[in-house]
Amino acid sequence: MQFAEVIAKNLLHRKTRAALTMGGLALAVMAMATLLSVAWGFANSAAAYYQARNVDIVAVRAGVSDRLTSTLRFDLGDRLKALPQIADVDASLTEVVSIGEGSLFGVPLRGLNLHGFAVGQLQITAGKPLTPEEHGQILLGVELADAVHKQAGDSLEVEGRSFTVAGIFSTTNPLESNSLCASLADVQSLMDRPQEVSEFQIRVSPTVRSDADLRTLCQEIENLRGSDRQPLGLKALPTRQFVDSATETKLAKSMAWGTSAIVLVLSWIGMLNTMLMSVLERTREIGILRAIGWKRSRIVRMILGESFILCFAAAIAGLLAAWAVLSVLSRWSVTRTLVSPGLSSTAVVGGLAIVLLAGGLGALYPALRGANISPTEALRYD
Amino acid sequence: MTDASLGSAPHSATAAAAPLLRVETVSRVFDDGQVHALRDVSLQVRSGEYLAIMGPSGSGKSTLLNLLGALDRPTAGEIYVAGEPLSKHADLDRLRAETIGFVFQSFHLLPTLTALENIQIPMFETARSARQRVAHARELLEQVGLTVRADHLPAQLSVGERQRVAIARALANDPRLLLADEPTGNLDSAAGAGVLDLFDRLHRERGLTLVVITHGAEVAARAERTVILRDGRLQETPA
Numbered sequence: 001m002q003f004a005e006v007i008a009k010n011l012l013h014r015k016t017r018a019a020l021t022m023g024g025l026a027l028a029v030m031a032m033a034t035l036l037s038v039a040w041g042f043a044n045s046a047a048a049y050y051q052a053r054n055v056d057i058v059a060v061r062a063g064v065s066d067r068l069t070s071t072l073r074f075d076l077g078d079r080l081k082a083l084p085q086i087a088d089v090d091a092s093l094t095e096v097v098s099i100g101e102g103s104l105f106g107v108p109l110r111g112l113n114l115h116g117f118a119v120g121q122l123q124i125t126a127g128k129p130l131t132p133e134e135h136g137q138i139l140l141g142v143e144l145a146d147a148v149h150k151q152a153g154d155s156l157e158v159e160g161r162s163f164t165v166a167g168i169f170s171t172t173n174p175l176e177s178n179s180l181c182a183s184l185a186d187v188q189s190l191m192d193r194p195q196e197v198s199e200f201q202i203r204v205s206p207t208v209r210s211d212a213d214l215r216t217l218c219q220e221i222e223n224l225r226g227s228d229r230q231p232l233g234l235k236a237l238p239t240r241q242f243v244d245s246a247t248e249t250k251l252a253k254s255m256a257w258g259t260s261a262i263v264l265v266l267s268w269i270g271m272l273n274t275m276l277m278s279v280l281e282r283t284r285e286i287g288i289l290r291a292i293g294w295k296r297s298r299i300v301r302m303i304l305g306e307s308f309i310l311c312f313a314a315a316i317a318g319l320l321a322a323w324a325v326l327s328v329l330s331r332w333s334v335t336r337t338l339v340s341p342g343l344s345s346t347a348v349v350g351g352l353a354i355v356l357l358a359g360g361l362g363a364l365y366p367a368l369r370g371a372n373i374s375p376t377e378a379l380r381y382d
Numbered sequence: 383m384t385d386a387s388l389g390s391a392p393h394s395a396t397a398a399a400a401p402l403l404r405v406e407t408v409s410r411v412f413d414d415g416q417v418h419a420l421r422d423v424s425l426q427v428r429s430g431e432y433l434a435i436m437g438p439s440g441s442g443k444s445t446l447l448n449l450l451g452a453l454d455r456p457t458a459g460e461i462y463v464a465g466e467p468l469s470k471h472a473d474l475d476r477l478r479a480e481t482i483g484f485v486f487q488s489f490h491l492l493p494t495l496t497a498l499e500n501i502q503i504p505m506f507e508t509a510r511s512a513r514q515r516v517a518h519a520r521e522l523l524e525q526v527g528l529t530v531r532a533d534h535l536p537a538q539l540s541v542g543e544r545q546r547v548a549i550a551r552a553l554a555n556d557p558r559l560l561l562a563d564e565p566t567g568n569l570d571s572a573a574g575a576g577v578l579d580l581f582d583r584l585h586r587e588r589g590l591t592l593v594v595i596t597h598g599a600e601v602a603a604r605a606e607r608t609v610i611l612r613d614g615r616l617q618e619t620p621a
Contacts, residue, residue, distance in 0.1 A: 001499045002512055009494040288490040291453055292504045292551070293479025375453045379486070 003298075007305040014278065021274040022314045025359075028263040028270075029318025029351045034325050035259050036347035039252035041326075041340035043243050045175035050201065050239040052173065053090075053121050056214060057202040058242040059221055062235040070198045074184075076232060077200055079224055085217050087205040090116030091197040093187045099158050099180070100148050106338070107144065108179040109158065111187025111197075118201060122181065127152025127167025130183050137166035137186070143177040158182075161190055174330065174340040202236070214238050264354050267311075271362025275307055279370040286370050287378015296371035303367035304360065311359030315352045319343060322351070401462075402559060402591050403427035403450060408459030410445050410614075419445040421614045422459070429558065432585045432592045434602035437611035443595045444563060446611065450593060451482050451561045464558070479507040483552030487564035489544040491536040497547045498523060498532040504554040522550040526580060542573025549580060560584065562594045566601055578604050 011018045050058065059080065060070035072091075080089045093111035112119045114132045122129065122139065130137050138158065140150060145168045150156055154165045163182065171177050188194050208217055221236035243249060279286065286299055323343050330341040405425040411418050419442045427433050437443045448454040449461055452474045461468045463481065471477055478484075483504075491500045501519040510518065523529050526546040536544050545565060552560055562581070566574030582604060584590045594605060602608045610617050 001495075001502050001515065003506060005499075006495070006503075006506075009499075013494040284490070285492060288486075288492075289503065290475070291451070291478065291484055293475055293507045293555070294503075295475045295507065298506065376448045379448075379453075379490075 003301075004305070007302055007309060010278075010282075010302070011306055011309060017274060017278070018310060021270060022310050022317065024270050025267055025311060025314030025355055026317035026321060028267050029315050029355050030321040030325060032256070032260045032263045032354065033319050033322035033343060033347040033351040034329075035256040036350050037322065037326055037342070037344045038329075038339055039249070039256040040344035040346045041342075042175065042252055042338060043246075043249045044344070045173050045340060046246070046249070047240055047243040048173050049176055050243070052171075053118050053201065054203055055090075055201040055239055056204045056208070057218060057221070057236050058239055059200040059202060059234045059236040060198065060242075062222065062231075062233045064235075071193070071196050072198065072200065072234070074195050074197050076234070077197075079232065080200055080202060080221065083217075083220065085205050085208050085213075085220075086202055088117055088203040090118045090201045091184065092116075092118065092199060092201065093184055093191070093193065093197045094199070095187065095191050097159050099156060108175070109187060109190075110179060110181045111184040112181050113184045113197075116201075117203070119181075122169040123171065124167045125170040127165065130166055130181070132183065134166070135183070135186055136163050137182065138163040139167050139169050139181040140165055141177040141179050142168055142170045143174070144180060147178070159190055175338075200234075211238070260350060260354055264358050267355055267358030268362045271307055271311070271359050272365060274310075275303060275363045275366035276369070278306070279303060279366040279373075282370075283373055284378045286373045287375045290373060291375040291379070299371040299373075300367040303370050304363050307359045307363030307367075308356065311355045312352075315355045318355070319348060319351055322347065401426045402429040402431075402464055403593070404462040404465075405446075405450070406460045406462070408446075408449060408456040408461060410442070410449065410454070411457040418614050420449070420456070423611075423614070423616050425609065425616060427591060427593060429591055430585075430589045432581070432604070432606045433594070434605035434608040435593065435595045435611060436597070436599075436602050436608055438597075441611040442614040443611050445614075447561055447563050447593070447595050450559075451484060452477050476507070479504060480555055481558050483555070483557040483560045485545070485548050485552050485560065485562040485565045487567040489536070489541075489548045489568075491544055491547060491551070493536055496533050496535055497528060497539065497543075497550075500536070500547055501551045501554055504551060508555055518554070519550075522553055523547075525553075526550045540573070542569055542576055545569060545573070545577050546580065549577070549584075553584075557590075559591045559593065562592070564595055564597065566596070566598065574601075 061072050064070045074091055077089045077091050080086055091113050095109045096106055097109045099107050112130070114130055119130065125142065130139060138156060145151065148156065150165050152165055152167050155162050156165055184197065188196060204214065204217060208214055215238070218236040218238065221234055224232045224234060226232055237245065289299060326339060326343065327341050329335040329339040403426065405423055407422045407424055408420055409418065409422055410420040423446065435443050435446060445454070449456055452463070452468055455469070463477065468474065492503065498516070498519050501522050502515040505515045505518065520532065523532055526549055528543055528546055531539060531543055536547070539547065566577055569577060578601060581592055581594070585592050594601060596602055
């Protein structure tokens, strides 16, 4: 018999309590892993959108908290293009809209400059691309088209205005796959934001080789001034930094970590309660083990081992449940635009680490208490 | 009862002559001096001796047994095991694991483990491998006549069988001293006699030093020597 078998049999002897404790911990891990995956999935999808277009820097209005709806003049793009370190500049206007007579909320609508490089990256799988000559045309991501049951040639109501679905585009990016695109002019008109864009996407020239060069260029962009010598009010950031510092990303990550902290405390209390009860119930049993020569350290290892087995099983069950929940949410019409299927590595590592930490901390006091049980007291205990 | 030999050879004649246990004017006081469980108790137990400690309830028998087994420390006085004072012993856990075996009135087997597994529990503190632990536990089960009960949980055994498993567990690390606290207290007369027969064989064939606490004269009659405790004092030591 191995020592681990003693530990496992102790747990199996109290199946109901072990199952309830594990279930509670698994639910906590599921909640945490789901939130972490949503937060990181959102950020990764956003970053992947820019990386797919070889965007090195994103420039938005300085000082705004919501960068998705940042407001910049379209013609500032020409000033950016004039910088020698910049190879190409594209502009877009992003809004979050409801579509299909309000049946689907929170859908990203991207107004694309039809002469820019971003529009060329769309892989049209049905219908035709957008053209400057035709107005009132719209492209749907393949997941969104599936959700609203639309195909090329159908009409679709966006924010109360009717558009014709010109085509469907395919992408592996879940955020993009659940978005829609129109010409920049149509989105400016729809949202009553003439000549405005929300961001500039910048490709740098080969002379910008290092991260330091990139940061220097960002600084140079932010220092640009107009003819009146006033700053143009641009905030430029390397792509990943832009995504990570976006309010939406920070909010999502903060909520995820906040929830994780609560999970940690709840798991700690739950494990403390379970293991303390277990030790108190086994006072005589532990005393006997001490009497026949088991060292205090072995008692500690036994109780911590029971806790870690419970926590590890709970972590696995919780992560599997989180994976299932994310799969459902990524298909549900209300959440599909925000949720990617699959667990992020942060959620897996975070889930395991937090529940094992909580389990270890929660079992530490009961383990020490168990180790200090006096054999003579235990033999009198009933 | 099995006819199997009871394992280790008897201790040498030299060892048998020397005192394995020496208790020198030991007192044990509880509750801040309110309860004097033992008062100036002195006692010697030779290596290989079979000693019974008798006395009424509350006389201090279990307190003395706890002190002899290094489970508790005296308030005053000293206890020597194999010539070494317990108060200066660096690792009493190791001493209990390697030198002393305990048999309790209520057996105290772990309910989650089979007979074979219960016997292996003390061996975790030794260098035996898992394979060696199993093999040795099977030998001990054979010696107490319970080979066919190896995979039974304590709840599936009779009380007599449980006590024999507990005795096998006490022998797991080949101790020099076996301490038994009312070992037949929860057994019927037939099972009790079986346990006492087993003790006789352990004493005779292994030269094991036995200290048995009992209320029963028939249990004490099996011992070579009996001491009586009353009100925490050793009152007489009949021959």
